[in-house]
Amino acid sequence: MPTRVFLTSGDLMADRRYDFARDLQMKGDLVGAADLLLQTTDLAPNFVTAWFSLGDIREALGERDAAIAAFRKAWAGDPDDRHGASLRLMRLGAEPLAAMPQFYLQTLFDQYARRFESALVDDLGYRGPELLFRAVLAVRAAARKPAFFKRAIDLGCGTGLAAAAFARKVDHFIGIDLSPRMIEQARVTGFYAELAVADIVQGLRARPDGSADLILAADVMIYVADLAPVLAESRRVLADGGLFAFTTETHAGEGVILGEGLRYAHAAAHVRASVESAGLTLSLLEDRSARAEDNVPVPGLVAVATKT
Numbered sequence: 001m002p003t004r005v006f007l008t009s010g011d012l013m014a015d016r017r018y019d020f021a022r023d024l025q026m027k028g029d030l031v032g033a034a035d036l037l038l039q040t041t042d043l044a045p046n047f048v049t050a051w052f053s054l055g056d057i058r059e060a061l062g063e064r065d066a067a068i069a070a071f072r073k074a075w076a077g078d079p080d081d082r083h084g085a086s087l088r089l090m091r092l093g094a095e096p097l098a099a100m101p102q103f104y105l106q107t108l109f110d111q112y113a114r115r116f117e118s119a120l121v122d123d124l125g126y127r128g129p130e131l132l133f134r135a136v137l138a139v140r141a142a143a144r145k146p147a148f149f150k151r152a153i154d155l156g157c158g159t160g161l162a163a164a165a166f167a168r169k170v171d172h173f174i175g176i177d178l179s180p181r182m183i184e185q186a187r188v189t190g191f192y193a194e195l196a197v198a199d200i201v202q203g204l205r206a207r208p209d210g211s212a213d214l215i216l217a218a219d220v221m222i223y224v225a226d227l228a229p230v231l232a233e234s235r236r237v238l239a240d241g242g243l244f245a246f247t248t249e250t251h252a253g254e255g256v257i258l259g260e261g262l263r264y265a266h267a268a269a270h271v272r273a274s275v276e277s278a279g280l281t282l283s284l285l286e287d288r289s290a291r292a293e294d295n296v297p298v299p300g301l302v303a304v305a306t307k308t
Helices: 010-025 030-043 047-061 065-079 085-091 102-123 130-142 161-170 180-190 200-205 230-237 266-279
Strands: 149-155 170-177 194-197 212-217 238-250 257-259 264-268 281-287 300-306
Touching: 010 030, 030 130, 030 170, 030 300, 047 065, 047 085, 047 194, 065 281, 085 102, 085 257, 085 264, 102 180, 102 200, 102 257, 130 200, 130 238, 130 281, 130 300, 149 161, 149 200, 161 180, 170 180, 170 200, 194 200, 194 300, 230 238, 266 281, 266 300
Parallel strands: 149 170, 149 212, 170 194, 212 238
Antiparallel strands: 238 300, 257 264, 281 300
């Protein structure tokens, strides 16, 4: 989900030079753009957006150390890290793997809200909700239980795609999302009885013990490095026999990595161990791709965990 964040320098001349540099970058003149961005940061040493763009160009040119230095300047100038400079440093191996900055995610999805569905479904062939729906039906059928849920929580609900898939199977839907603009879009659908702007773990902590029969996280765990807090809170909030169904991207190695698309990928063994450590039973784990990139399916997993 590429998006452009611009934080003005407060200096009109510096802002204009940044725009000129961006034009050069878009035309493929990366060296020229980098030179102009250096001039821009001379004019405005705390120009966060210019430093971030310079880091982006340095990385594209294969100048790792210079890219790291620029991204560090961008992060230092904006501790909220709305550009996601810390993620770029993680990907370059200059910082340990950590949680995504909340303000980065909020900024990203606020900007993306109006075109979210068209970009995700039409451009990337997204089918996460469909995969979760089929997985939940399969688990319920295997347990010889009806696939109807009185209360369900949609984590990272976005514009309501998962709720649309499960609408006929859920009596009372609760949506939680970090982005206020996503919540605005979700409200229009009419699928949700309750909506809350919150980080998914914080949102779960606000729910009573045993108050949900189903928790969904479609295309959410790709923004979560550590699965443990989400799984632990989900187990607490689920009623006995309740399900937590989620998708994630995966990879052939071990543990968790941050991919080229700045999304976390969780190895299958890591997902299995995390679910078991949370005291849940893994009822289903399948290799399923929820989206494509450049018309190539992104390796993914669909998981359903049961509170027994």
